Amino acid sequence: MTMKVHLLAHINSLMGTTMLGRSSASLVEHLLIDSRKLVFAETTLFFAIKTEQGDGHQYIDELYRQGVRSFVVSSVPDLASFPDASFLISENVVASLQLLAVAHRKQFDFPVIGITGSNGKTIVKEWLNHLLQQQKNIVRSPRSFNSQLGVPLSIWQMQEHHELGIFEAGISKPGEMNKLQNMIRPDIGLLTNIGEAHGEGFDSLTDKLAEK
DSSP states (O other), X not given: OOOOOEEHHHHHHHHTOEEEESOTTOEEOEEESOGGGOOOXXXXXXXXXXXXXXXXXXXXXXXXXXXXXEEEESSOOOGGGOTTOEEEEOSOHHHHHHHHHHHHHTTOOSOEEEEEOXXXXXXXXXXXXXXXXXXXXXXXXXXXXXXXXXXXXXXXXXXXXXXXXXEEOOOXXXXXXXXXXXXXXXXXXXXXXXXXXXXXXXXXXXXHHHHO
């Protein structure tokens, strides 16, 4: 099955970003946040994310040379250096990625299972997939894609031919689960356990349990 293709202009409207550069008729099929994992350049939308470890804007030139023409950025590059590119300008690139995931999720009404907990999320997800894959066409989180960046990339995989979704949700501090819940919108919530893992951002296990 192929992924649904979106017009860049439509994605721009969903995220509320401002478009600069070439034609808004560019097609988008794949979302990318790691320049090392580029596969389908012509239909990829790259999100240039700034973190404490690095800045995705540093890889725009390299990706452009490899054929990528659609970018979401928070810093406007020299447009003359990228004459065939489109840039969607965002105040918060991560928030824009999550907004796109929210809009994409709303297109589907098949059941979705959301899994959270301090440990065991991935193995429970894989168990469920193994048990149910003969009855349902399942879309699920790749590996341990359960973070503020991993969840929107997982949600983007949802397509019309799927019949069940199984997604992980992992958090490390207060306020994060609301964002994940808004993207996953699970019909069934599964809590594996509550322990000390990733507890540095919470005052107590009770606070972490309440967040999850």
